Amino acid sequence: MNALTVIFIGPQGSGKGTQIEKLDAIMIEKDPVRRVVDIQTGRRFRSLAARSETFAEKKVAVTLDTGVLQPDFLTHILWGEAMLDQLDPKSHLLIDGFPRTVPQAHVLDDAFKFFERNEIHVINLETPEEVVRARMVSRARADDTTESIEERLRWYREDTLPVLQYYRLRAQTHVHDIDGMDTIEGVHQQILKALNLN
Ligand code: AMP
Numbered sequence: 001m002n003a004l005t006v007i008f009i010g011p012q013g014s015g016k017g018t019q020i021e022k023l024d025a026i027m028i029e030k031d032p033v034r035r036v037v038d039i040q041t042g043r044r045f046r047s048l049a050a051r052s053e054t055f056a057e058k059k060v061a062v063t064l065d066t067g068v069l070q071p072d073f074l075t076h077i078l079w080g081e082a083m084l085d086q087l088d089p090k091s092h093l094l095i096d097g098f099p100r101t102v103p104q105a106h107v108l109d110d111a112f113k114f115f116e117r118n119e120i121h122v123i124n125l126e127t128p129e130e131v132v133r134a135r136m137v138s139r140a141r142a143d144d145t146t147e148s149i150e151e152r153l154r155w156y157r158e159d160t161l162p163v164l165q166y167y168r169l170r171a172q173t174h175v176h177d178i179d180g181m182d183t184i185e186g187v188h189q190q191i192l193k194a195l196n197l198n
Helices: 016-030 041-051 055-064 072-086 102-114 129-139 146-169 184-194
Strands: 005-009 036-040 092-096 120-126 173-179
Touching (some): 005 146, 016 120, 016 184, 036 072, 120 146, 120 184, 129 146, 146 173
Parallel strands (some): 005 092, 005 120, 120 173
């Protein structure tokens, strides 16, 4: 098996986290000698907010629950640091939470070049807005207020959907459109098929 690079794109509530966990387990099983590096910007932003000591940590803490996108430079620092610490061209790489804007995708391209990762897979978890809205309302995470849910859906539409278009046109990039309305197991099987892992 070659080293895989997989970017998960889907609105919040589309089940990205669950699917990455399931895929991670399969990859460890199928390719035990290779490391699977799993980078999630959302988790890293939440741990910055939880520390709340420096100016930046406090600022992230007060803005995170509003659902706004955090500044690009911070996002790049968080995933860049994770790559510096863990990544080499031989590891599998699973990405959750970035790029969420086209400028972020450009910086990520730079990193792909540096880490010698040429072929990119994008898993597009297509889930209608009304479905993810209902899921977010029912899971009642601290940051799932009506305003923050609407804000996150807005930037997904305006800033993240263009990222998919960017990847559809990018060379050596495969965008796999997955029906996010399927069951958890059904979505998992669609992903395995898309990545030729079944
Ligand atoms: P998530 O856990 O991926 O839903 O992300 C939680 C929050 O972290 C988001 O609502 C954003 O405020 C912030 N965040 C995560 N990833 C990014 C990113 N790539 N760009 C900007 N903000 C981000």
